[in-house]
Amino acid sequence: MDTLLSLLHGFTVALAPSKMLFCLIGVFLGTAVGVLPGIGPALTVALLLPVTFKLDPAGSLIMFAGIYYGGMYGGSTTAILLNAPGESASLATALEGSKMAKAGRGGPALATSAIGSFVAGLIATIGLAFLAPWLVEVAVHFGPWDYFALMIVAFVTVSATFGDSPLRGLTSLFLGITLGLVGIDKLTGQARLTFGVPELLNGVEVTTLAVGLFAVGEAFYVASKRFRDPEEIIPIKGSLWMTKQDWKRSWAPWLRGTAFGFPIGALPAGGAEVPTFLSYSTEKRLCKYPEEFGKGAIEGVAGPEAANNASAAGTLVPLLTLGLPTSATAAIMLAGFQQYGLNPGPLLFAEKPDLVWGLIASLFIANVMLVILNLPLIGLWVRLLAIPQPWLYAGILVFSTMGTLAVNGSPVELAMLFAFGFLGYLMRRYDYPVAPMVVGLILGPMAEQQLRRALQISLGDPMILLENPGSATLLGIAFVALVAPFVMSGLNRFKASED
């Protein structure tokens, strides 16, 4: 009841017309900057932070919330339209979203992404308001062994992106894990696979690999078969808006995506990528039209997008209750709070209830604004695809290199982008899936670090993974998920031979 009253009070702070205006400006700026590929929500917030300096604390926090959600949403727009996932969390969105966009269903893809983000943001923000203190207790008790087990679950589910050859999928995955080894080993500070190139010490940037394989690789591929088998991009086919069928296929993925995203996002080392992968593979398994996956299934956009946004709200749980910044974006938000002498942490709710509840209320409002602002824009975005193909792809390459240059303008980084682009082309040519490679790069280092931390705490005893109920359960789930398809296909064959 107290929570509800405080929240209502928060709304009275956030609903003042001037505050609403700040929120709208924030959403607009966040979307505009977040749309640039390579510039994820973290950088968007960092770059726009100075804009908020001039306002009073409440106003700037509200604008901040707008920028945050706007930046999140902007990232998925480029993933869908240009197949250039500007951040690792919109990788799963790009898989189906870009296929939908090319088939003239960019409108519904953007719509399900916007509404899914809205639904997820709404539910997760409610979760933030009511469950935060309880959830955070659970979250801090998640040890390195539990994280390792969670990564293993995610690894197993990656097989959903393998396409029709497990060998080629695994090859792609292992190459990704290999790339993940490059750079300074986080636990000993030692350089691995850098071959004396200092630029490699920081490792391979996920966005460089993703944009290279996806966007640049695709440009090469489309160009290479231009005469023989010209690609056809249909800006709009059928309804620009979601059909009744689309709604029916989207609502459950939205909810499931939220269920993955919010709790995992609340884990201090959970991140936004793992829930999007889990959501993608779950939707693929549950979907009534599994054959559409890989060709543009709306569930594959709805689920991961909801998971992505819910996890963003999830990261606010440890941030507000413990002062723990658990993602790059959260770290910058923390810096934003500190501008006003606010120290997120256990005392924040007690000391500055106005601001905290004002912020939570403005998250709700930012969410609504985002939908209001972006749904009308969908028609405009989709028309981008009507640009003549040579210019469209030239533009995609310009935007991809721009993103890389803005974050790290070294020729070595550009050379990697180029090399990954060509690799992406070759992989497409011989039907190797590209997504598992990016997944390997994201999950590999996380899994390795958590495993080694766990073993460092247990002084080398691997049984720690099975002795803890959390990790043991998750490893069990991973095992079942790994074995089940084989058992099922064995059973089917058995049945078939009986017939």
Add this chain to the structure above:
Amino acid sequence: MTNETRKAAANKPALIVGVLLLIVAALVGHDASQQTITSTYGVGPTAVPYVVAAGLVILGLAHFVVAFREGLPAPEEADSKALLWIAGGLAFLIACIALGGGFVIAIAALFACTARGMGRRALLIDAAIGFVLGLVIFLVFAKLLTLILPSGPLERLFL
């Protein structure tokens, strides 16, 4: 996958991929063997590289098996001219940034070359479009976001 056309000779692309995988595995293994610093507790920085290298070896060998069976899917013929145009554009971009030629010229060239590779035949017009696009992007980043993209003599005129 059951109706593959069995070929007498080995499938060349699959063999090449297999060999490449073995080379990568060797690189990873060699690099791990050169590490001097270990962890005092738990497993060190070489454990995972060895596991990965072993996995790559298995995958490489599996490609050899595939090479003598169904092989990799036969690709369509590629338009190498188009590829060269785009690759040339990217190579120019990298060289231009590395040698301090600046962002705008690099982007203009990339835009023009890509459009050419995609079949347009108006290199100069496209270069002009790319130039304007690059300049606008540069100015937006520099003035609104205070993020300076790589600058050459041209960009310095605007700073």
Add this chain to the structure above:
Amino acid sequence: MLTSILKRTAVTAVALAAFSTAAFAQLNELKIMAPAAPGGGWDGTARSMQQALTTAGIVKSVQVTNVTGAGGTIGLAQLIGAKGQGDQLMVNGFVMVGAILLNKSPVNLTQVTPIARLTAEAEVIVVPADSPLKTAKDLADRLKADPAKVTWAGGSAGGTDHILAALFAQAVGADAKKINYIPFSGGGEALAAMLGGRVTAGVSGYGEFEGQIKAGKLRVLAVSSSKRLENAPDAPTLKEQGIDLELLNWRSVVAPPGLSADQTKALIDTVEKMVKSKEWQEILKARGWDDSFLAGAAFDTFLKAEIERVSKVMTEVGLVK
């Protein structure tokens, strides 16, 4: 790579020759390089300087550039390549000293012109509130008995937190090589490990743990500064507890090598003016940074001493061979 840097340098050197000779007390133009990606700590310092310098009217135009990679050593190499250019500064700090050693960087901080130390933050050693350890001495005893059983949570390998843990072990007479230090990515994860009771002790900058300390979820065993902290007067220093160790996580600015005495003075004057400005003091307050301004020769001596201390301890811990 090297030739590219040289060529770029040549171009800028010609273009800027006019400026550098004219640079006396007042600078018209200043470039501040943050040798890290936008959004990080060094970037924050660079952009705050930009804000203070321009709003206080000390320098007309300030440009922040980001050069990412390898713990800042790529930026450092670029700065060293910009020999003789008196209109450039690079932000750096204690962490870079370790990163240079760890990355076996071909360039190092003795090759630049030191300008000034700007800020410093004390480190704290904390334990979960329900830990039986009450003082730094308790921790020292535990560490001497069995270093493997004392797990430390902190930031990256070879970073400030790691070095403090190692120096602590050394100072109390335990085997620094045997410390069980677990690097986490960022203070947030380390903090979670502490709160979850996964590790024995945690090391971090005071600011990062402040909320938890005030809420009584973490107990400070010691702070690493020479005096007690203003906002945590109850936390004793290491020295008070008989452990001869002092460590500050500082940030500073340095300039390219080969500057004339005038050029160096102009830069030091500019930074000093900025530090004294109202704008900078406000930023320090807002960000929770402590002013620890130290310029010129004094900073040079300090920097050399820090480099020596860090390389010694990193070799002893086995981070550098």
